[in-house]
Amino acid sequence: MAASVPELLPYAKIREDLFRPLSSGSSRYWITVFAALAVVVLGMAAWGIQVRDGMGVTGLNRPVFWGFYIVDFVFWIGISHAGTLISAILRLTDAAWRKPVTRAAEAITVFCLMIGGMFPIIHLGRSWLFFWLIPYPNPRMLWPNFRSPLLWDLVAILTYVTGSVIYLYLPLIPDMAQLAEHNVPWRRKLYRILSLGWTGSDREWHALERAMKLMACIILAVAVSVHTVVSWDFAMSIAPMWHSTIFGPYFVSGAIFSGIAALLLVLGILRRALGLELYLTKHHFDNLSKLLLLMSLLWFYFTFAEYQTVWYGNEPSEMAVFASRIRGLYAPYFWIMVVCNFVVPFVLLGIRKLRTISTAMISSVCVIIGMWLERYIIVVPTLGNPRMNTASGVYTATWIEFAITAATFAGMIVLYLLFSKLFPIIAVWEFKPHAVEED
Amino acid sequence: MYLIADFREQPKLEAAILALKAAGITADDMDVFSEEPVELRRGILDRPSRMSLVSVLGAIATGGLATVGLYAAQQSYRLVTGGMPIFSFWGTGVISYEATMLGAVLATFGWFLWESGLLRKRDKNIPVPTVLPGVMCLRVRCFDPHVTRARQILDSAGATDIARKEVA
Secondary structure (H helix, E strand, C coil), X not given: CCCCHHHHCCHHHHHHXXXXXXXXXXXXXXXXXXXXXXXXXXXXXXXXXHHHHCHHHCCCECCECCCHHXXXXXXXXXXXXXXXXHHHHHHHCCCHHHCCCHHHHHHHHHHHHHHXXXXXXXXXXXXXXXXXXXCCCCCCCCCXXXXXXXXXXXXXXXXXXXXXXXXXHCCHHHHHHHHCCCCCHHXXXXXXXXXXXXXXXXXXXXXXXXXXXXXXXXXXXXXXXXXXXXXXHHHCCCCCCCCCCCHHHHHHHHHHHHHHHHHHHHXXXXXXXXXXXXXXXXXXXXXXXHHHHHHHHHHHHHHXXXXXXXXXXXXXXXXXXXXXXXXXXXXXXXXXXXXXXXXXXXXXXXXXXXXXXXXXXXXXXXXHHHHHHHHHHHHHHHHHCCCCHHHCCCCCCCHHHHXXXXXXXXXHHHHHHHHHHHCCCCCCCCCCCCCCCCC | CEEEEEECCHHHHHHHHHHXXXXXXXXXXXXXXXXXXXXXXXXXXXXXXXXXXXXXXXXXXXXXXXXXXXXXXXXXXXXXXXXXXXXXXXXXXXXXXXXXXHHHHHHHHHHHHHHHCCXXXXXXXXXXXXXXXXXXEEEEECCHHHHHHHXXXXXXXCCCEEEEECCC
């Protein structure tokens, strides 16, 4: 691969190009922010109704007690693997092409975790009692159940959020120190506080590079454990088609898969919206497309392995769920999922001539839809077809759940747009002209 | 007193540092300022670090504390378990693991702040050079008998600009 164009650009131009989006804002940008905010407000109103009237306003009912909220929870936590995992892997392997990609990915992680972490609280019903999940000495002598995977989730996500925020913050420090030099007063003050008085001395650079390497190692271990723990929310119960030993790696690979799709989509939009065509080149999209294709194949393999063993075992309660997914009530979702997660990426990204930035974006949208459906297909049919088949039931989401789900997507857009206005979306200090590293 | 010298080429900067060390100025008295990390050759201006060790110790400490906390919490309310253990590492291992990793994350971040000097109170009299793009500034702390010699070394190593800053 030849050296990419930006490496030939003077540093002053790179800095100007990457800092410019922070100070300029088009009317289209603000219209998008306010439109997304309106959807967020609608979602918050729906949540307000749920808090006031109780969980009866949702479609949750016996036997399906987990619906959209748990689907959204697993989906967003999965997407969050975009950043930290991809960024950490590429950083540890010293892949030079990662440089314009990592910060966008790390920001996705932090925002997705913030959004995903809200769902267990929304799902609680009595959200104001969420602190009962936290183990603290209390006069009732009651402790949360430490053996419950739901408590494991809480601890795992708290660890992951903490690590991801620090992992995003550390490489931002040198850029913020530069931004503190020339800006409007309030921004100068903000960047000066956040950059902690960074001067660019070799002691600071050494400490930063060491910390980033260590954090990359730690965050990888945490990211894998987080989605494994999320999968155990299901696998630790003996419900049909949940009690599976491959659920951990199945969920982790699915999370990375959806994460790469989200990253590709975000990068494609940012490239267009912020005029970063020189920095986010076809090379980056091509590499990420290949990763997406690889994960698509891995996802298909895991899905096939999971369904094949269930079908071969022919255990009645498992087969009831299997049938509802393959040819029953949930079959349309299942087959749309297969098309979105496997057929589309396989054709568009597997055939070299078809692999362009546009097809990568189309595949990413399909994968995001497909992975949401996958979470839905995992959660709902199993609960709708419990081992005692006389207790089976159907779940239909209400507008409250749709509104809250839509609000989280809109919330993600708002958070990302605001972030891209406050901080450079590409790490400027990492993106310097270097003679030899492009390959 | 401080001398601040600008270099545009890394080999010249490295030669200057080696010559200054040979003249008796220690690595602690020298700092290189740049807009991007400068990878100096091993042995030029090494900065030993204990970050990995601190990270592991932080991990062990919080992991251990979490495990002890879990044990104590589960023993504080004696459930009737029909002979099953009240505390089981299988059941609580995930929490211990995540707490261990959280300890590693926090210890790494804390030690980064300490080792980089960002959180330590700085002497405002010490000059901090303004770094231009593509320039590496070498700041040398030296005292009167060495100043002339240090300046000569910097000059002969190829510094493009040398400034002398007095400490108030």
